Amino acid sequence: MKLTDFDIYSNLLKTKSGLVLTEDKVYLLESRLNPVAKKWGYNSLETMTIALQGVPDKNLVTDIVEAMTTNETSFFRDMRPFDMFKDHLLTYMKQARGSARRIRIWCAAASSGQEPYTLSMILKEAQAQYPGWTFEIVATDISHDILDQARAGLYSQFEVQRGLPIQLLMKYFTQVDGQKWQISDDIKKIIKYQYFNLLEPMTSLGTFDIIFCRNVLIYFNEETKGMVLDGMAKRLAPDGFLMLGGAETVMGLTKEFVTLPDHRGVYVLPNSPHLQKKVETPGAASPLGSGSATPAAPATSAFGLPPKANTTTNS
Amino acid sequence: MLMKCLVVDDSRVVRKVARRIVEDLGFTCDEAEDGQKAYEFCQGEMPDAILLDWNMPIMSGIEFLEKLREMDNGGSPKVIFCTTENDMNHIQRAIQAGANEYIMKPFDSEIIESKFAQIGLHP
The missing domain is CATH 3.40.50.150 (Vaccinia Virus protein VP39)
Structure with a gap:
């Protein structure tokens, strides 16, 4: 995609949706917009881009914005x-x-x-x-x-x-x-x-x-x-x-x-059961046992289960 | 202390784009235009991360990686291949040679950021 074409789309998106498109997203633009071009009967993305520079159909603009703003998902999203x-x-x-x-x-x-x-x-x-x-x-x-x-x-x-x-x-x-x-x-x-x-x-x-x-x-x-x-x-x-x-x-x-x-x-x-906190002990470990267990900690620990022994020595 | 990333690619444009991305992530960035230059750089100081192209003149990325992993302290940099080679054979060969991650070009900042994060590179 030409840089000038990229500007046309990034300006459009900025105005219509507030979405800021950086140049490294050219691929995204192409993969998202090709189906829109096809739907509207343009034989290529370039032809659609030319049409956009005239007085474009309002619904076409809507389709473009929607295609670009659709929530992206990914593997291990947010990790x-x-x-x-x-x-x-x-x-x-x-x-x-x-x-x-x-x-x-x-x-x-x-x-x-x-x-x-x-x-x-x-x-x-x-x-x-x-x-x-x-x-x-x-x-x-x-x-x-x-x-x-x-x-x-x-x-x-x-x-x-x-x-x-x-x-x-x-x-x-x-x-x-x-x-x-x-x-x-x-x-x-x-x-x-x-x-x-x-x-x-x-x-x-x-x-x-x-x-x-x-x-x-x-x-x-x-x-x-x-x-x-x-x-x-x-x-x-x-x-x-x-x-x-x-x-x-x-x-x-x-x-x-x-x-x-x-x-x-x-x-x-x-x-x-995960909410059964160890209330008596100030500074006790969190319900999930992420902090250090204190000797005074009662029998319920992580997720209301008996706490795991913290000892690393012996068997 | 700032973490150092060495970008190894024979394309000046790719180096420039990659530099901007890794600097945005908080690394300081050095560049090398082939495997030989990268090898010489690592003899001087080991970077924390290396973003590595495969096909380059003089010394390829895979040759450099094999030599790097034999150097004293050459196991310490995290190496991320970044190449147009996108088939399973190349990926397997890179990982066997000691690469930590693998990016198939074209890439964007999100891909680099997520790959760095996965191997624990947080400047």
């Missing part, structure tokens, strides 16, 4: 929630579900699949510690098109470089036609993709140990946010966890969830 999942939530579930050996996870906005696949890869990497366990990820979305994309598990070179460590690319993807990367069936098989509208009754989905609902609520108004959260509370195991996006909260929206102290982005039910 921290997945560290939290691996280091804390999963570790807790390993003990708490030790007899059933089954963990059910709901990705409430599967989008093009990066989040469920990320979780599946984390579970696969940890597999050796979970002999005989069954993991199930129910991944839902309101768009049939995006679910088809997710099911296909086929990603561009750019997509597989966003947040995905090279070791995991080597392990769980194969290259197709030189430009695309296909995720392996092994990672796909624990995921069940299904169409679901978050505004509908959720009972049919069953009960989950962990719900990921990141960067979805931001699209709803306050009342709807509350409704969705109330519904999710009923689908969560009593000791389960809800993960929201970095810019989201339950505060002021529902009484069915509360923040898990010291764990940003993690929410639990009001009667959750």
